[in-house]
Amino acid sequence: DTAVSQTPKYLVTQMGNDKSIKCEQNLGHDTMYWYKQDSKKFLKIMFSYNNKELIINETVPNRFSPKSPDKAHLNLHINSLELGDSAVYFCASSLYVDTQYFGPGTRLTVL
Amino acid sequence: QQPVQSPQAVILREGEDAVINCSSSKALYSVHWYRQKHGEAPVFLMILLKGGEQKGHEKISASFNEKKQQSSLYLTASQLSYSGTYFCGTETAFGSARQLTFGSGTQLTVLP
Numbered sequence: 001d002t003a004v005s006q007t008p009k010y011l012v013t014q015m016g017n018d019k020s021i022k023c024e025q026n027l028g029h030d031t032m033y034w035y036k037q038d039s040k041k042f043l044k045i046m047f048s049y050n051n052k053e054l055i056i057n058e059t060v061p062n063r064f065s066p067k068s069p070d071k072a073h074l075n076l077h078i079n080s081l082e083l084g085d086s087a088v089y090f091c092a093s094s095l096y097v098d099t100q101y102f103g104p105g106t107r108l109t110v111l
Numbered sequence: 112q113q114p115v116q117s118p119q120a121v122i123l124r125e126g127e128d129a130v131i132n133c134s135s136s137k138a139l140y141s142v143h144w145y146r147q148k149h150g151e152a153p154v155f156l157m158i159l160l161k162g163g164e165q166k167g168h169e170k171i172s173a174s175f176n177e178k179k180q181q182s183s184l185y186l187t188a189s190q191l192s193y194s195g196t197y198f199c200g201t202e203t204a205f206g207s208a209r210q211l212t213f214g215s216g217t218q219l220t221v222l223p
């Protein structure tokens with residue numbers, strides 16, 4: 001059983017398109033996250049979310065928006081994709097301040 | 112603010128020891144350590160909470176000096192499987208783990 005899963009694993013798209021990445025966790029965790037890891041391996045928090053609160057990293061462009069249909073899912077929508085959005089996006093989940101479990105990542109390439 | 116990790120990279124032979132440091136300019140509530148192998152997701156190693164505790168995980172242990180706002184990860188008698196990039200993540204206030212800030216990583220390569 002996969003604890004944190006993401007789809008798709010690879011995403012290649014043109015500049016200007018809108019795309020979504022899905023994330024699901026079956027761990028019963030109350031908090032989910034989205035991270036962006038660029039080519040230099042820098043792991044940057046984008047959002048954290050539980051059923052009460054969304055915390056947005058202020059440096060994230062508003063073209064990025066998380067959407068959570070329920071506690072087990074946190075999807076990432078990206079509008080008007082730009083070249084600089086190319087990166088690996090990781091979803092993660094945790095039980096409050098405990099260990100974060102990462103999904104396998106989605107490699108996004110914007111052409 | 113991003114914690115500073117050092118060294119940026121280290122190469123060692125199987126059986127040798129290594130230390131990876133993580134320091135912050137802000138007071139820390141906790142420090143998290145993760146390891147990421149090439150092409151894979153980061154995997155949790157351990158959390159150290161305010162109080163200066165030291166933790167161990169097989170031959171990997173860590174310390175946390177809250178006064179100095181520093182943490183160190185110790186890898187003893189390294190194995191080939193230890194190769195990867197090690198990240199520290201810092202929490203600057205209780206409950207803010209939902210905004211863990213990761214360092215830039217330390218790339219560890221263990222050679223046979």
